[in-house]
Amino acid sequence: MNTEAIRSAPGRRAEIRAQAEALGVNEAYIDLLVEVFYRRIRQDEVLGPVFARRISDWSPHLARMKSFWGSVALNSGQYSGKPVPAHLALKEVRSAHFERWLALFQATLEDTAPTPGAVAYFMERAQRIATSLQLAMFGVPELRGDRGEPQ
Template identity: 35%
Template sequence: MKADIKNLEDITLFVDKFYGKVQYDALIGPVFAGAIQDWAPHLEQLYRFWNAALFGVPGFRGNPFAKHAPLAIEEKHFERWLILFSETIDEDFEGEIAKEAKNRAGLMAEMFLRRLRGMNGDPTKVIV
């Protein structure tokens, strides 16, 4: 039986594994490669994000949507991102927090996609 996600060490494990997969994925890897030159700061930000999202630990600051909005991403990219995310969580974890991580990832993808559609390709729209 797998353990649930319980701390920052577990978050670091799944974030590192997940983004390792993302970097080599044929569909979404090139999107990230074009946007991220140094992965270390990005990963540190993601550890803080998921620690805040799953455990309410302060420390995350940022606007994830604003960072993703300029990228050439569509529904197929979000679908692949979610498949990889769920696979990664399921490889090492099970339990309520693991389910919550997958749920939050799904909600985030849905919200990003809805907001991107609302922009209708208009680069002059303000992103807040």
């Protein structure tokens, strides 16, 4: 017989927040991470132009990304967007862009994270998100063409 306790949604949310906070991850850090990361994105020779074609006013995007990462890292429940349809509209994006995004995200974490555990905490989530978006955009990897698009 299974003796695991069933956790309530608020109980699970508190557990996730406590785990994150033990790593130094809180809303203040998420603000810093998003600001530094997207400053680097705008300066990146590959990703900068992709973002520049879509975003002219960065304030709403940064606020949305802080809400998103707060929901992902702290289970805050504050993000209510739909990332898959937004990314499906990006016809110029290829798998290599995701690899570059992840590398830049990891470098930003390594430069700013309050603890080494925070780097792993965010990267695990970032990699899952990137995989999910790539599957939505490009399909099953074995069926991709040379540029990461469905055949």
